[in-house]
Amino acid sequence: MCLAYPGKVVELNGDFARVDFGAGTIREDVNTSLVQAKMGDYVLVHAGYAIQVVDETAARETLRYWKEILAAMPEDRAAYESQLKGGLS
Amino acid sequence: MHVCGSHEWTITHFGIRTLLPENVEVRAGPGCPVCVTPAADIDAAVRLSMEGKTILTYGDMSRAKGSGMSLFEAKAAGGDFRVVYSVHDAVTMAAENPGREHVFFAVGFETTAPPTAYEILRGPPRNLTFLTAYRYVPPAVEAVSQSPDLAVSGFLNAGHASTVTGMKAYEPCFNKTKKPMVFAGFEPVDVLISVAMLLRKFVSGEPKMENEYTRAVTWEGNTRAQAAMDKVFDRVDGYWRGVATIPLSGFKIRTEFTDFDARTRFGLRETPGSEQFVPEARCGDVIIGKIDPPECPLYMKGCTPNSPKGPTMVSAEGTCKIWADHKVLASMRCRV
Numbered sequence: 001m002c003l004a005y006p007g008k009v010v011e012l013n014g015d016f017a018r019v020d021f022g023a024g025t026i027r028e029d030v031n032t033s034l035v036q037a038k039m040g041d042y043v044l045v046h047a048g049y050a051i052q053v054v055d056e057t058a059a060r061e062t063l064r065y066w067k068e069i070l071a072a073m074p075e076d077r078a079a080y081e082s083q084l085k086g087g088l089s
Numbered sequence: 090m091h092v093c094g095s096h097e098w099t100i101t102h103f104g105i106r107t108l109l110p111e112n113v114e115v116r117a118g119p120g121c122p123v124c125v126t127p128a129a130d131i132d133a134a135v136r137l138s139m140e141g142k143t144i145l146t147y148g149d150m151s152r153a154k155g156s157g158m159s160l161f162e163a164k165a166a167g168g169d170f171r172v173v174y175s176v177h178d179a180v181t182m183a184a185e186n187p188g189r190e191h192v193f194f195a196v197g198f199e200t201t202a203p204p205t206a207y208e209i210l211r212g213p214p215r216n217l218t219f220l221t222a223y224r225y226v227p228p229a230v231e232a233v234s235q236s237p238d239l240a241v242s243g244f245l246n247a248g249h250a251s252t253v254t255g256m257k258a259y260e261p262c263f264n265k266t267k268k269p270m271v272f273a274g275f276e277p278v279d280v281l282i283s284v285a286m287l288l289r290k291f292v293s294g295e296p297k298m299e300n301e302y303t304r305a306v307t308w309e310g311n312t313r314a315q316a317a318m319d320k321v322f323d324r325v326d327g328y329w330r331g332v333a334t335i336p337l338s339g340f341k342i343r344t345e346f347t348d349f350d351a352r353t354r355f356g357l358r359e360t361p362g363s364e365q366f367v368p369e370a371r372c373g374d375v376i377i378g379k380i381d382p383p384e385c386p387l388y389m390k391g392c393t394p395n396s397p398k399g400p401t402m403v404s405a406e407g408t409c410k411i412w413a414d415h416k417v418l419a420s421m422r423c424r425v
Contacts, residue, residue: 002093002094002095002120002198002248002249002250003095003249003406004200004249029177031175031177033207033313034203034204034311034313034314034317046200046201046204046249047147047175047176047197048174048175048176048177048178048204049175049177049204049207051253052249052252052253052311054304054305055303055304058304066278069278069282070278
């Protein structure tokens with residue numbers, strides 16, 4: 001079972017948190033006892049419990065990397081294809 | 090090979106196999122906890138529900154059949170079972186109904202076990218017990234990597250299960266098998282990058298454990314969750330339905346918490362693992378990743394999402410259900 005969703009902690013109440021998953025989906029009663037979450041942290045929620053805090057720095061880096069990959073595609077297609085023809089060693 | 094139903098969903102939903110080079114094949118390994126839950130445990134839960142206990146479990150589990158009825162069918166026959174979203178709901182329900190025995194049918198991998206451990210440590214109501222059928226993934230990865238039938242060259246590791254265990258849990262298996270492993274996230278780009286990372290390791294010939302899912306997976310993992318699991322559970326051999334008994338891949342409630350163990354309270358005997366699939370069904374071969382769903386004679390003929398014949402077609406993380414929902418009708422083996 002790897003179904004877990006990232007959401008933002010918008011309120012903390014002892015062992016529970018209100019978590020905003022975006023697009024209007026909010027869970028009021030996510031149990032945060034298994035993690036150390038602060039207001040504004042993103043947590044991975046699985047079956048009502050936060051199982052990990054998302055590392056925001058790593059997440060931003062990942063998103064930046066993906067943007068680079070995806071942005072590179074259409075313009076660089078010609079360059080990429082001629083590289084393939086030339087042989088990548 | 091990956092070992093996570095959620096990875097199979099991403100791969101199938103986004104058509105990732107169609108983007109890969111012809112000589113690269115990603116297979117779905119045993120990543121569906123409902124699929125590998127022993128038939129004997131399902132039968133025990135059904136029996137208890139017909140004997141006046143309130144069985145509580147996740148939605149998917151309720152439609153899987155053991156050797157007879159599913160919990161869902163048992164309800165129609167007068168059995169008492171309810172779907173819960175979280176183990177916390179089970180605790181609340183039991184507390185609100187003190188006159189009745191409640192049993193939480195605890196199914197899942199190490200992603201799902203820590204909340205249950207936590208609730209047991211907190212001291213649940215006396216009328217709640219846990220029928221645990223949790224399975225631990227690292228030994229299954231080891232078993233699969235040593236199977237000559239499967240010839241796996243590398244692994245996409247279960248991203249969310251690994252947020253709990255940490256990468257460290259796979260070190261012994263990696264040292265034994267020396268096959269590259271990438272801890273992969275669940276967005277389609279996560280999976281593509283992870284496959285690319287594995288391919289680079291095949292080319293360089295230098296196997297490594299690498300982390301693609303850096304925003305969630307760390308070497309140490311969630312030590313609080315690990316501590317809760319260690320306090321509550323012993324690791325024992327576990328029977329994976331349709332596959333095999335894999336050493337140290339099961340979680341058993343420790344004797345000091347036996348008061349909350351449904352197996353003790355209701356005198357459930359340990360029975361040898363037997364798969365109890367319907368005749369001709371090849372669920373076991375699908376679960377282990379030996380065949381694709383279309384290679385089972387029942388797939389999309391007698392066995393469909395509306396009329397499932399086995400757990401792989403029942404569970405949202407079952408390979409057959411995922412392929413059937415996406416109308417994939419042909420095998421996707423390497424063409425080389």
